[in-house]
Amino acid sequence: KQEVTQIPAALSVPEGENLVLNCSFTDSAIYNLQWFRQDPGKGLTSLLLIQSSQREQTSGRLNASLDKSSGRSTLYIAASQPGDSATYLCAVNNQAGTALIFGKGTTLSVSS
């Protein structure tokens, strides 16, 4: 059974710092991995999608990497801003499944 773990559960950093969020999964047989952002009380916003054949994807200050063989992904946020404060969720699409399997998220707080 696929399990997705995100470490740390919470992170506080000062504005301007570069940071890394971690995601690990137990079954490497995935189609893709998706990173989401969730603001309090809101829905999920898709940030990046990495196909299983890809190593990384970039969007603006965000860079996500994928090492499928080791079951790991990282989300790198450069030059963090207070507006980046949110919960970041990692999810995988299993080859044997029908929908996303989520981690519990990392809650990021960026102070000005």
Added chain:
Amino acid sequence: SQTIHQWPATLVQPVGSPLSLECTVEGTSNPNLYWYRQAAGRGLQLLFYSVGIGQISSEVPQNLSASRPQDRQFILSSKKLLLSDSGFYLCAWSVKENTEAFFGQGTRLTVV
């Protein structure tokens, strides 16, 4: 462009009352549709998914049901709500299985 709508945004219902949450998608045809629940301290859990009109698959046994009366409409229902049905319900769509998923803004359900 594609958009997804969920309503209502918040709902407070007494135990034993019925439930109907609606989700519609615009700008695409024959999407895969999903209902997830996010409970406090737990990750997102897939409740139902649908690959076409009238086709519903349930991931977990529960007090809820889903229907897809039209191509881009997905409804989550219950005949009699339980306290344990409280949570944040999210609707999502994708072009097909194992592709990028897009989420609605969610419905906060409190059963009292």
